[in-house]
Amino acid sequence: MQKPKKIILDCDPGHDDAIAMILAASNPHIQLEAITTVAGNVELEKTTLNALRMCDILGLEDIPVARGAEQPLVREREIAPTIHGKTGLDGPIFPEVPKKAVVDQHAVDVIIEKVMASNDDIYLVPTGPLTNIALAIQKEPKIVEKIREVVLMGGGTFGNWTPTAEFNIYVDAEAADIVFKSGASVTMFGLDITHQTIASEAILKQISEIGNPVSHLVSELLIYFSKSYKQVFGFDGAPIHDACTIAYLIDDSIFDFEKVHVDIETEGNYTYGTTCVDRLHVTGREPNVKFAHQLDYERFWRLIVSALRGG
Ligand code: BDR
Ligand code: CA
Secondary structure, three states: OOOOEEEEEEEOOOHHHHHHHHHHHHOOOEEEEEEEEOOOOOOHHHHHHHHHHHHHHHOOOOOOEEEOOOOOOOOOOOOOHHHHOOOOOOOOOOOOOOOOOOOOOOHHHHHHHHHHHOOOOEEEEEOOOOHHHHHHHHHOOOHHHHEEEEEEEOOOOOOOOOOOOOHHHHHOHHHHHHHHHOOOOEEEEOHHHHHHHOOOHHHHHHHHHHOOHHHHHHHHHHHHHHHHHHHHHOOOOOOOOOHHHHHHHHOHHHEEEEEEEEEEOOOOOOOOOOEEEEOOOOOOOOOOEEEEEEEOHHHHHHHHHHHHHOO
């Protein structure tokens, strides 16, 4: 078997972040080096609490969890309770106080330390706003050439927070701009791809029939998340956006990619936070992003369902 891929999951759980965690924790191809948290779907206090609760459930006693940025770099914070509820993980009932505690080090320093100590073989996997990653690049620019890939969920050729902007990029577009311009290898899972992952009724049924504690939790998460997506967007099910990043690291042949140039809009009256994806190469600019545009639905869900069955 190939060596497991070392990853730092930088997240804002979040229903789909939680499913990404489950997939990462259960797969032998992935070695979780750290989990870092950021304000996004809800405030930092709550995303951190949710990450710790998920670690308890998944038995990740030895994986450090570090708190990151409470605020975007420049703009006022925005959160998404309409999608993820007040707690950020509405649906299941969790024990009030998690057993696990955060480490006494800021997420940005954990990222820098792990990347600098690596043999250029570490993947950063942001599934929330890019604030921590941008701060790490600003504090220690040398990490850029040591990061194997930034595998992120964000952006797309349409929006879900404004007509043109996706939530993670919109919340901290200045941070996204730093990351996309940094020269790091960026693999992008935007809404074009993540909306192809909608959990159908048949998938929900398969998961509910597995009948172990983690599959039970995922059922509850997906029931709540699907209800939000029905109410807010009229969708027949919820896309599990963030899990695409981990699925790719486990098996990249599930996805099709194009090399494209992407710029981040940080001004714009109507377009703040838009990822300007040059799919037709009209700018003539060098591609800076590997852009996922197509996935194999059956294989994607087979991976998730078999992870929930225990392999
Ligand atoms: C992204 O925003 C959050 O609601 C999800 O967790 C995902 O990372 C989708 O736009
Ligand atoms: Ca997220």
